Amino acid sequence: MYALSRPALVLLLLMAICLGLYPLIGDSYYIRLLTKIMVLGIFAMSLDLLIGFTGLISLGHAAFFGVASYAVAWYIVKAGVTSLLLILPTAVGVSAACALVIGWLSIRTAGIYFIMITLAFAQMLHAFFKDQKYWGGTDGFNFYDKPKLAFGDTVVLDLSNRLTLYYFTFVLLLSAFIFLVVLLRSPFGRAIQGVKVNEGRMRAMGYNIRHLKLMSFIIAGSLAGVAGFLEATRTAYVNPELMSWHMSGNVMIMVILGGMGTLYGPLLGALALTLLGDNISSMWDHWLLIMGLFVIAVVMFLPEGIAGLIEKAADRFKRKPPPKEETEP
Amino acid sequence: MDTSYYLIQALNGIQYGFLLFLVASGLTLIFGIMGIINLAHGSFFMIGAYLCWWLTSLTGNLFLGILAGVPLAVVLGLLIERFGIVHLYKRDHLYQVLFTYGLILIFGEMRSILWGNEVQSVQIPEILSTAIPLTEVQSYPVYRLFISLVCMALAAMLYLVVQRTRLGMTIRAGASNREMVQALGLDIAKLFAIVFALGAALAAFAGMVAAPVQSVFPGMGDEILIVSLVVVVVGGVGSIKGAFLGAMLIGLADTFGAVFLPHGAGTVIYTVMAIVLLWRPQGLFGRA
Secondary structure, eight states, X not given: OOOOXXXXXXXXXXXXXXXXXXXXXXXXXXXXHHHHHHHHHHHHHHHHIIIIIIOOOOSOTHHHHHHHHHHHHIIIIIIOOOBHHHHHHHHHHHHHHHHHHHHHHHTTSOTHHHXXXXXXXXXXXXXXXXXXXXXXGGGOEEOOOOOEEEETTEEEEETTSHHHHHHHHHXXXXXXXXXHHHHHHSHHHHHHHHHHHOHHHHHHTTXXXXXXXXHHHHHHXXXXXXXHHHHHHHHTEEOGGGGSHHHHHHHHHHHHHHOTTSSHHHHHHHHHHHHHHHHHHHHOTTHHHHHHHHHHHHHHHOTTHHHHHHHHHHHHHXXXXXXXXXXXX | OOHHHHHHHHHHHHHHHHHHXXXXXXXXXXXXXXXXXXXXXXXXXXXXXXXXXXXXXXXXXXXXXXXXXXXHHHXXXXXXXXXXXXXXXXXXXXXXXXXXHHHHHHHHXXXXXXXXXXXXXXXXXXXXXXXXXOSSSOEEEHHHHHHHHHHHHHHHHHHHHXXXXXXXXXXXXXXXXXXXXXXXXXXXXXXXXXXXXXXXHHHHHHHHHHHHHHOBOTTHHHHHHHHHHXXXXXXXXXXXXXXXXXXXXXHHHHHHHHHHOTTTHHHHHHHHHHHHHHHOTTOSSOOO
């Protein structure tokens, strides 16, 4: 059953406290940067549900992130609606609906086909938004209003306020994390983890594998939609690149760098990668070269990610010998 | 619009299909035989195009550019296989995806450092820069026919090599049962290196001959990679025959999509893919 190790719990609690208190002392640049990191953190966690827990390697996860962003832009630019109560559920609903269709088609396949098909479907949406003048084509949209929660004339939550957005994102991140922990400990969560470990055995036990995978795909897509909603709200800008395969690739790097199948790892991955990108991109135009080398180094030397390092360090701290590796007979 | 217009579009579709086949056949061989998902495959197409532009402007002749470029692509392919891909054979697909994604970033930035980010164009050599008149108003450029013919010749050669030679026999054996090939004492490391370099060379060559038609630009590798992945999925992973039929189908669908649906052209090939997969999840010639 999914359980957080004690060092992970301590780390998470510390992270949550720091994130909660930071705006009291922090400057606006880092408040913005942290908002971005939290948004990407939700996105990366949602992909971890697929890659790390269900064993579905999706290379098109940005599709759901992107369509939710476009839903926000549509409401604000085309319909002139800023009500949070309308925009957020629609954005997530659109992502869920896309995940249902794409998932239903993709889950018929497995392995490399699944990777390629999810990639191709995301590209299909990317091409669609790029081709359509109505959706702003390659340039996308800028918009100037942001979603608000208001009753009559009293505005309760105004996401154009930097701090409101920060705490709104923070609360959604916490909720998403708790939701995923509860989900993973539920019978459904145990079943999908069983599918990852041994699909054949789960089928033999009478589970409907396709149904389990599809549900997981839809949940992950909806959560990516939450992140997409926040991303569009944060930047007040959408363009087709939000669902490009570079976006899918980047979020996959976050999951692997942080440590897949740990839930908190992807958060660390989002943090590390964003800070890294933020620092080297300001120093060198060709920073993607360093990023590329970095990705390769992670694959070669850190396959279990940062979370793996933390767990190992914690084991050593407790002076417990690491589990013996199985040797060939 | 009369029939000759559609004929021209069909010829364009076939020409695009041949280019796609050169790229997709390498992709599908590398997966089928080596078990490697190589997202950096499109980068070889881009590198080919840039090499062609660079060498052509140095030598002043497209044919010299291509002649000098292909060996460079082979060497690059061998180096990447020996120092990079070789570590991935026993790893999960996930890590192959990430590793080759990292390679894309590196190739892209190296290109940007060496050759810049501008869109470049390559002159069509004079003997091929004429056009064949079809009707009084329409004609078909000779260079496009040249691409189709050269690619056809290469496709035929590839078919003969795979079907009729000892190397081809090993390749086919490797595709259907890698462990068995290894157990028979054939040098699997050498085979993998050859297949990877061959794939890289085919993709780079496609980029070279395409350069004068579609111009040379930074994102061209990504574009062709995604379409080639669609071709491979439609045709069935690991099947050369599938790659060929898939390439023709997707090449024609893309070209005619642009004719009939100018505002939704980008999605046509993905729709074709979705239909094929609904019908046969393993692709047209894939094994279940």
